[in-house]
Amino acid sequence: MAEPGGIQRHYRAPCPGCGAPVEFHSAQSTHAVCSYCRSAVVRQGEQLARIGKMAELFEDFSPLQLAAAGRFGQQPFTLVGRLQYGTDGGRWTEWIAQLDGGRLGTLSEDNGQYVFSQPLALPQGAPPADALRVGMTTAVAGRSYTVASNTEAALLSAQGELPRLPEPGRAFRVVELRNHEGEVLSLDYDSTPPSAWLGRQVALDDLQLTGLRSDSGRQEQGRAFNCPHCGAPVTVQLEVSKSVTCGSCRSLIDLSAGIGAELKYAVQDEPVRPLIALGRVGRLEGTDWQVVGFQHRVGRSPGDDEQFGWSEYLLYNRQKGFCFLVDAEDGWSLVRPTTGAPTVSSGFASARYLGTTYRQQYSYDAETTYVAGEFYWRVERGQRTGNRDFAGPNGAVLSLERADKELTWSLGKRLDGAAVARAFGLEARQDQFKRADAAPFSAASRVGCVTVVVVVLLVILLLVLLSTCSGPSGSSGSGWRSSGGSYGGYSSGGGHK
Structure with missing residues (x-):
């Protein structure tokens, strides 16, 4: 039924699975998941039709929850739905945000990173997914982007009211493009034509959110199982972990298929x-x-x-x-x-x-x-x-x-x-944290003067020998390089991956 006196129409109808009330706060929401029996329903006028049953949500320890409210810039919003997706490399969550005027957005959450996106109309439609190779630069809607990922995903579970509901478990292509201004363009090929969402990274504090989950609602006991190599007990503390090592035999264990599945492991020497x-x-x-x-x-x-x-x-x-x-x-x-x-x-x-x-x-x-x-x-x-x-x-x-x-x-x-040593309470071992960027001889602050003189003489002798033996091209190797952080499979800033 319509909510009298409201700007946004509010629909409520009994769940065809259990009879409990199912509510729609957004006119753009066509699907919902009953919070009582987990039935997936579609809205057909003033009636609801049951189209299946949704799997249970996996616990991701997110601080977000349905009915949490905030502001994106000057736009107030309320979280009304949640979609949980998975790929071979990880999982992520999309929260459906209802904005003023019946408009919708998504707040994507991935390993503590967040991107707020809104629908983007593509004048010429989305290019074929196979044409978007990782690393290539292409223009979409008049702007230049780099293809950051191109992978298959599937819906794992859902909650609340939703503007779309991909078939659970059916794989579809998701392509993510990014640019130098920090924008994230996601192309979801779960429909025809594909949908496009444009967003950028946000911090929870900047969204001025209210109605978040309390820490008391979290359970941090961890998941335990026996190492498939040595049989020793192994505990996984983080719900999102896809790999863990055994503290006893140091084997590397693959958790991507779930603890209940046959666990693969690799011995590390x-x-x-x-x-x-x-x-x-x-x-x-x-x-x-x-x-x-x-x-x-x-x-x-x-x-x-x-x-x-x-x-x-x-x-x-x-x-x-x-x-x-x-x-x-x-x-x-x-x-x-x-x-x-x-x-x-x-x-x-x-x-x-x-x-x-x-x-x-x-x-x-x-x-x-x-x-x-x-x-x-x-x-x-x-x-x-x-x-x-x-x-x-x-x-x-x-x-x-x-x-x-x-x-x-x-x-x-x-x-x-x-x-770094002070930050982790390791001041007693501070000398072990000194690196090449420290001042000369800083690693040997307690070394005597005679030792310093001997070291200088040895360096001079080594330089003489090198100048005699080396060719004009000089040295090609260097050990003074640093990485910017490991490949983190779907860790790139909290978009749809």
Whole structure:
């Protein structure tokens, strides 16, 4: 029935499955999921028709919930529906936001990152999904974008009222394009013609949200199972984890098919011991971060036989999601995925993002050699990516990692090693955190003068020998490179991936 005196018509009808009331607050909502019996229903005039039963929602520990309200710019909105999608590499959630005037938007949530999008009319329609190759630049609706990902997804579950309802479990193509202004264009090929949504990254604090879930409603007990290799108990703390390592035998276990499925694992030899232990909490830039994952990676430049290595700590905060703490020979950095895709010049000499130009510094191939802890993507030992690092002002590093189905851009900010040690309460081991970006001889502050003189003489002798033996071309290898953060499978700023 219509709600008297209201600007927006309000429909209410009994669920054809159980008789409970099902409400529609938006005139654009055509489907809904009964909150009592989980029946999926479609609105047909003043009546509802049952079209199936929806699977239970998976617990994602989101702070959002139905009826939460906020503001996007000057536009007030209310969350009226939720769609949960999955791919081979991860899961994400789309919240349906009802705006003034009956308009709808989506608030996409992925691992603590958020993008607010609104429908975009494409004058010439969406190009075929197969024509959008990852990494290519194309124009859509008169604007230039880079194809960041092209993958298949399927609806896992839904809640509330919805403007569309893809067939649960049926795979369809989702293509995500990004630009240097931080915009995200998502093309969903679950309908004919495909739908288009244009958005940009937002922070929950900026949305002025009310009606959020309380922390008391969360359950953090973790999920437990026996290691498929050694039988030791393994506990998974994060609901979104797709990989975890056994604390006993250090095997890397694939959780992407679910704990109830047959678990695949890979034995890891020669364990690497991180400086910062898993589970430790540190305060960086005013936020408390917990170390939930660690991996060691090696890189090699094309045509270069020498390798260089670095370590990455995956950090987690309930409100801000994930970021990376990178430990390389040339220093520490705090790295976050970018929402947009920088504009790259011909030959990758430079990249421009949000008004700043970055110059290419290194190009190399990277490989993951050791993994510990939990990861929100399916990480594999031996996982390879193509990487490029671009140097910017004030020591900033813009990094590109390319895998088969996704481009991931990230932006890193330099940190002082001593500050990292203090942040995690490891002042007693502060010397172990010093890197090449420290002052000369800073790693040997307690070394005597005689030792310093001997070291200087040895360096002079080595330089003489090198000048005698080396050719005019100089050295081709370098170990002073740092990564901008690992390939994080669908971690690129919280769009539809």
